[in-house]
Amino acid sequence: LDQPRSRVEFTHEGERKVLECLYVAGCDGFHGVSRKTIPEEKRREFERVxxxxxxxxxxxxxxxxxxxxxxxxxxxxxxxxxxxxxxxxxxxxxxxxxxxxxxxxxxxxxxxxxxxxxxxxxxxxxxxxxxxxxxxxRSFVSEPLRWGNLFLVGDSAHIVPPTGAKGLNLAASDVFYLHSALTEAVTGKGTGGIDDYSSKALARIWKAMRFSWQMTTMLHRFDGEDAFAEQMRKATLDHLAHSETARRDLAENYIGLPF
CATH class of the missing domain: 3.30.9.10 (D-Amino Acid Oxidase, subunit A, domain 2)
Incomplete structure (x- = not known):
């Protein structure tokens, strides 16, 4: 995947196949092979369980x-x-x-x-x-989203808790960025899009991560939490109830940030 032309090998109906390609989109989910193909020393993972x-x-x-x-x-x-x-x-x-x-x-x-x-x-x-x-x-992010000709998309690169309902939304934004980038590359309009894909997608991913984390901590009780944590949760909910600015911010993030 770090060569000018890449090869993807797979077995179909009992026969070994080889697909030669310019680019590979890793859309195979959290348990797929794409992310694990990137050498460990080339990627960094962030996780909150x-x-x-x-x-x-x-x-x-x-x-x-x-x-x-x-x-x-x-x-x-x-x-x-x-x-x-x-x-x-x-x-x-x-x-x-x-x-x-x-x-x-x-x-x-x-x-x-x-x-x-x-x-x-x-x-x-x-x-x-x-x-x-x-x-x-869980909250999970793997960086970068690109290694050579491989581009991670969706759950292969990131997982959000369902509290903020952002899993599918993030996958859609990844696809949007990568579609535009690959279209430019294969039509000879330049490689700027694929070069910037990882940083552009990650900027939106981390914003959604923050929102999902915020929603999760605001709405759930944690075993062993102290009285201060409970009061902070109550204060946050009270702030939402009485501040139009706070509600507008939550609505903007819940609906989905632009991409």
């Missing part, structure tokens, strides 16, 4: 609200989201030691109900789950 996960269920029931509900309570975080008028995705914060088998549908509904506002809980319609899983939360 959070000490909890999200237990989520999918249920064919009407949404409890026509907008998202992010809930911070003394019992922990909860999120109410919807897919359509009869399909919901709900989450509760759980310890990483928990397993899906520990949570019956009834236990989930009981816990979810006590974490969301009482007026929403009174409207809640429950039903059997059609899917249930626990997702760990």
């Amino acid at each position: 959070y000490p909890f996960g999200w237990l989520g269920i999918l249920s064919e029931t009407p949404p409890v609200n026509d907008e998202l509900i992010y809930s911070n309570s003394k019992h922990g975080f909860a999120l109410a989201s919807m897919r359509n008028e009869n399909l919901v995705r709900y989450y509760v914060q759980v310890p990483l030691s928990d397993k899906v088998e520990d949570w019956s549908d009834q236990r989930f509904w009981d816990e979810f109900s006590r974490r969301i506002p009482s007026e929403a809980a009174n409207r809640l319609i429950t039903g059997p789950s059609i899917e249930k899983s626990i997702a760990p939360l």
Whole structure:
């Protein structure tokens, strides 16, 4: 990948294939081979693993609200989201030691109900789950996004906790930058775009990382946290409730920064 022309080898239908190319886009996710192809001495990784996960269920029931509900309570975080008028995705914060088998549908509904506002809980319609899983939360960035002819895109280079809903948004911005850069390169308009791809994409990635980290720390209770941390979380939420400037900043980041 650090030569003028690159070769990608793979097996298809039992036959070994070789693809010669000018550029390779590593879009193979966090567990793929692309990032690991970059020599360890050439890359730097940043990671924050959070000490909890999200237990989520999918249920064919009407949404409890026509907008998202992010809930911070003394019992922990909860999120109410919807897919359509009869399909919901709900989450509760759980310890990483928990397993899906520990949570019956009834236990989930009981816990979810006590974490969301009482007026929403009174409207809640429950039903059997059609899917249930626990997702760990982490923040992760690998730099640079380019090594030779290889360009990392999306989850192969970065992971955000779902609190800020920025995973797909970041992947889309990576694709936007790389598409423009490769178009310029292969049409003979110069290599400035591919030379700047990593720095341009990372500038936006780190802003989204900050926002997702901020949302996660603002909305979740951490085991072993002191009273000061709890008061800071309350102060942050109170600031959002009473400051239009703070709400505007959150909205700008939540909707997605321009790219």
